[in-house]
Amino acid sequence: MAAADLTISSTSTWSDALDRAGIQGVVRGLRHVAGPLAFGGRAVTARQEPAALGSFPGEAFDIAGILEAASEGDVLVIDVGGAEISSFGGLAARAAARRGIVGAIVDGACRDVDEIEASGIPVCSRHTTPLSGKRRMRTVEINGLVSCGGVPLRSGDYIFADRTGIVVVPGDRYEEVLAIARELDRRDRAFARAIESGGDFKAIARSLDHL
Numbered sequence: 001m002a003a004a005d006l007t008i009s010s011t012s013t014w015s016d017a018l019d020r021a022g023i024q025g026v027v028r029g030l031r032h033v034a035g036p037l038a039f040g041g042r043a044v045t046a047r048q049e050p051a052a053l054g055s056f057p058g059e060a061f062d063i064a065g066i067l068e069a070a071s072e073g074d075v076l077v078i079d080v081g082g083a084e085i086s087s088f089g090g091l092a093a094r095a096a097a098r099r100g101i102v103g104a105i106v107d108g109a110c111r112d113v114d115e116i117e118a119s120g121i122p123v124c125s126r127h128t129t130p131l132s133g134k135r136r137m138r139t140v141e142i143n144g145l146v147s148c149g150g151v152p153l154r155s156g157d158y159i160f161a162d163r164t165g166i167v168v169v170p171g172d173r174y175e176e177v178l179a180i181a182r183e184l185d186r187r188d189r190a191f192a193r194a195i196e197s198g199g200d201f202k203a204i205a206r207s208l209d210h211l
Contacts, residue, residue, distance in 0.1 A: 066142060107147065
């Protein structure tokens, strides 16, 4: 499986490439909470089920199992169905940093924002809350199909995040989308140089077929 190409750092470029490939891959409703941007890598997925306090034993939360499924360069993607209960906090962030995990994306909530910031792990989530997932949540599946911000994805898909947003590129179409993204990036750079040289926006767009 190919490594994530981080030379294409703009999620806008990835989004345009996904449009041209006919793929819906833009994550909605999540925001950057802490840590450096931009980042990207292969997804390692987990799906969790929330419930009332005391519904599950503490070990059912299994953040340790989620962390152990990921390797250096991976991005954790945790699907809690948008629940406002934390799946990822300061201790998990420290452990993730030690494993070389490059980011975490939670369709749910995280907590301990200052500790996450100090760990150096970038995290995006739908909510922040002090409310712990322990005894309120169980991990149902690791490395299965999940939904993140309305986008279905599996482990091995590619995920990229920056200050603009988050995109998902299906693993089985990554090379196709990457080739489109590289060409769009080349045109964007040429467009920018032409503008800086005093060119007319409309004429440049036509010459580069970049309308």
